[in-house]
Amino acid sequence: MYTSDDEKRLYAQAKQLLEHDTGNAADTVVKLREAIIYADWKYYVQSAPMLADVEYDGLFKKLKDLEKEHPGLVTDDSPTQRVAYGLSERFPAVSHLVPMLSLDNTYNAGDLTDWDRRCRELAGVEQVTYCVEPKYDGASVSVIYEDDKLVRGATRGDGVMGEEVTVNVKQIKAIPLSAPLHKYGIKQLEIRGEIVIHKKVFEEYNRQRMANGLEPLANPRNAASGTLRILDPSEVRKRGLNAILYSISHHTLLPGAAEPDVLNTHRGSLQWLYDMGFPAPAREMKVCTSIEEVIKYCIEFEERRDDLPFEVDGLVIKVNDMALQEKMGMTSHHPRWAVAYKFKARQATSKLRRVEFQVGRVGSVTPVAKIDPVPIGGVTVTSISLFNEDVIREKDLRIGDTVLVERAGDVIPYIVKPLAELRTGDEEPIVFPTHCPACGSLLERQQEEAAWRCINATCPVQVTERIKHFASKDAMDIRSLGESNVQKFHDSGLLPDIPGIYNIDWQGVKALGGFGEKSVTNLQQAIEQSKKQPLNRVIYGLGIRYVGETTAKTLAAAVGHIRDLYEWDKERLCTLQDVGPKVATSVADFFARPENKHMIDMLDAAGVNLVNEHKGQQAAEGALTGKTFLFTGTLSHLKRSDAEALVEERGGTILGSVSSKLNFLVVGEDAGSKLDKAKKLGSVNILTEQEFMTMVGI
């Protein structure tokens, strides 16, 4: 449909339209339409989005605004006049009882306030009650029940006609095959919802695809919509789809029956569906009586988005009163009584300019992509780790490529893929160095390892990285000795190695300039204090390969003095919890090396604590040993990370999800599906935050 030259031109056109307005409205409208139609094709037909969602929405809004200003420029085939894309010829087409529309979008508090004002004007009331619910990122579906039986399931298709996928919908266990509708006087009921795929199921599915040499799917949405349209229902069943049914779009009554009251409000209808066994978001929904409350909830919810089992790309705000909804009506594109509040974008495109190779503290060489700065999810991204050479090869990345970048929540940004269709032929391969960029030693790669390593123990970059790690927050926590100070001191010969921290020539520091009396005193104090840190922090700070904070705690707990570890061989180390052969080998090698023993002697001489006074007391102290915990919802007294630390300090373990292995679920405000699941299991002890605090004695 599009040649590769077309694709390049349209991509450039879209980017240009986003950046500046061309003067001529008629011309801009044509260009916007062209770009949007192309983006739609990439997104819906090819499932390979070319633009980030915000960019697409930005183009769409520009077109809408221009058309509003110049109504004469609106054409019938403008994307603003279309409901949606997405009909294939694989399944029979069926008409929806009520069109399945899109949603209008908002991105910030200001947009929401404007929308609220328009709502109140349209509704002709002073105050509107809203229901706020998650905007599930999956594939929309419409299901119809008649005479208590599920009779039809359909995709959204073009909004008017959808694909009939009843057999596949019946494979989804969350969707009841029957419901007692007659009891409420209902003959026919059409419900709208979203077919979703659990994040964990999605990850597993992608792992399998990759194991079979297939490219992983970009997101759970594509996985859900793809699966719904598979021709083999038994395959659909295997994929573990889930569903959320979030609104009643149509109903007819049995002859003589009265309209059930529950259908007077959106909230009432969701509760009713939920009580009948439908997967309605009755628990996840919040009723708000003002837009300020809506805004507050939206902001809070966005922070928790990553805790949810499903992908959520925003919230949907709906007018609660059904009579008002009716009164407000819809445009050809979206209902006027609902709006989406979209979370910060997680994807964007940028150009890969070059790749730098960075040496880490254990000598592994990591390729880091330098891209044109691009804002994603509230931060500007310029550098992205590419992990290792294999990742570069698998993704077939080249210098000069346009790349799709994603940054999800706290997760570090990564390159999803290059947009190969935009290549001009001038792209260049990424050449991995054969020698260490810091010291020039020949790099080595062990067979079972992904990374190339510099094995020169005195490699200058490795040395500074090790010092930085030792001083870092989770290790010795020497606050004033940040990364830039370490670098500065090392470069001036004042900080040759880790023990050197305790032997800094302060006159030399003062001579460097930039350090006042006060900052030197602060630094000295921070260094002095670090001498008292517990042994596990020292062990973690030494930067032994594969020894993270947890393993460092295990090692420290097992000995009375760090030198005791000199006597531990691999077999004995393997008897410790969570220590496998790989970790054991690394630990044993570390403590066998004379230079490391020398370093420990130096730390000892400097007065750094190397003993564990609590050896043997661990069991007594570990009041929660063997117990598992999980926190959900918003805690009001404790920070989540502090609460988790309280459990771990007492020997307990934090789990990632609710399962039969979970002993205690601590529930904060607005707890969601985890609480429901725990209640369902019945074996989990549910605690309030206060009960938890009493339990741990604070």
Ligand SMILES: NC(=O)c1ccc[n+]([C@@H]2O[C@H](COP(=O)([O-])OP(=O)(O)OC[C@H]3O[C@@H](n4cnc5c(N)ncnc54)[C@H](O)[C@@H]3O)[C@@H](O)[C@H]2O)c1
């Ligand atoms: N990146 C691109 O190139 C590109 C191209 C085309 C479209 N898009 C994206 O797709 C969007 C348009 O897609 P759309 O028309 O599906 O609209 P949408 O994704 O903005 O919202 C509408 C959909 O939200 C879903 N939804 C989830 N939870 C819901 C709930 N609780 N209540 C009501 N609806 C809920 C429904 O399936 C509904 O169809 C654009 O805004 C854009 O972000 C991106």
Ligand SMILES: [Zn+2]
């Ligand atoms: Zn080196």
